[in-house]
Amino acid sequence: MNSLERNPATAGSRHLTRVVRGTPASDGAGVKLNRVIGTQLVPDIDPFLMLDEFRSDAPGDYLAGFPDHPHRGFETVTYMLAGRMRHADNHGHSGLMEAGSVQWMTAGRGIVHSEMPEQEDGLMAGFQLWINLPARLKMSPPRYQEFPAAEIPVVQPQNGVTVKLIAGELGGQAGPVSGVATQPLYQDIGLDAHVAYAAAVPVTHQAFIYVFEGEVQAGPAESRHVVQRGQMAVLGQGDHLELLAGSEGARLLLIAGLPLKEPVARYGPFVMNTPQEIQQAFTDYQNGRF
Numbered sequence: 257m258n259s260l261e262r263n264p265a266t267a268g269s270r271h272l273t274r275v276v277r278g279t280p281a282s283d284g285a286g287v288k289l290n291r292v293i294g295t296q297l298v299p300d301i302d303p304f305l306m307l308d309e310f311r312s313d314a315p316g317d318y319l320a321g322f323p324d325h326p327h328r329g330f331e332t333v334t335y336m337l338a339g340r341m342r343h344a345d346n347h348g349h350s351g352l353m354e355a356g357s358v359q360w361m362t363a364g365r366g367i368v369h370s371e372m373p374e375q376e377d378g379l380m381a382g383f384q385l386w387i388n389l390p391a392r393l394k395m396s397p398p399r400y401q402e403f404p405a406a407e408i409p410v411v412q413p414q415n416g417v418t419v420k421l422i423a424g425e426l427g428g429q430a431g432p433v434s435g436v437a438t439q440p441l442y443q444d445i446g447l448d449a450h451v452a453y454a455a456a457v458p459v460t461h462q463a464f465i466y467v468f469e470g471e472v473q474a475g476p477a478e479s480r481h482v483v484q485r486g487q488m489a490v491l492g493q494g495d496h497l498e499l500l501a502g503s504e505g506a507r508l509l510l511i512a513g514l515p516l517k518e519p520v521a522r523y524g525p526f527v528m529n530t531p532q533e534i535q536q537a538f539t540d541y542q543n544g545r546f
């Protein structure tokens with residue numbers, strides 16, 4: 257191959273390949289959610305299996321919480337924006353997730369846990385993302401990485417741009433999350449009104465954005481799309497994403513990870529590579545081997 261040839265997959269401004277609104281859903285014991293990934297429209301974006309946004313100040317939408325349930329074969333990432341949620345698992349691990357905190361849980365071979373609101377009224381808001389594990393790590397020991405808001409770097413790459421860096425690197429700083437196979441980038445980006453910002457995204461990574469305040473135009477200048485509050489956009493290839501905030505500014509998640517390109521066998525809270533492994537997960541769970 258001519259070394260002067262430029263590989264179009266390794267550089268350039270990422271286009272938006274899809275813009276999709278989340279779907280209202282209910283999960284746990286009846287918590288109302290906006291499901292952004294993990295729907296019929298968007299079953300997954302390898303390695304991302306699910307993204308839920310929860311945001312309500314009506315206690316009836318969240319009080320039932322997520323009583324004991326199992327996970328095997330992937331990671332769950334909870335990012336709290338408002339409210340308090342207590343989690344506890346069958347290995348004796350427990351803790352309180354408060355506004356601005358992140359819990360990165362590698363379920364690995366299995367845990368049984370609960371995630372229950374620790375408030376009776378007021379706003380509860382945040383996200384839960386599910387990230388797949390490669391086959392070689394699906395049966396690894398469970399692991400938690402938990403960070404309060406104060407341990408999450410806030411980077412200002414330019415005027416009018418504030419990035420909470422949960423995972424990945426920006427401007428010589430690194431988010432606190434480490435040792436994750438898919439080398440994730442997880443940023444909470446705040447943009448002042450009318451600010452233009454080019455966000456770096458590793459060329460090797462699959463990526464999407466989810467806008468949760470205001471709106472942005474995203475993509476190369478010649479083919480920008482509006483992404484409104486409540487919409488997710490899947491990104492094409494490239495090494496950066498151009499963003500232009502609307503008149504009220506914007507806040508969005510920028511999430512990227514190395515695709516696994518492995519077969520996915522998925523049933524509820526178990527995500528494995530083959531149907532036989534799903535059957536084994538049921539058997540192990542029923543026999544108390546989580």
Ligand code: FE2
Nearest residue numbers: 325327332371
């Ligand atoms: Fe869970």
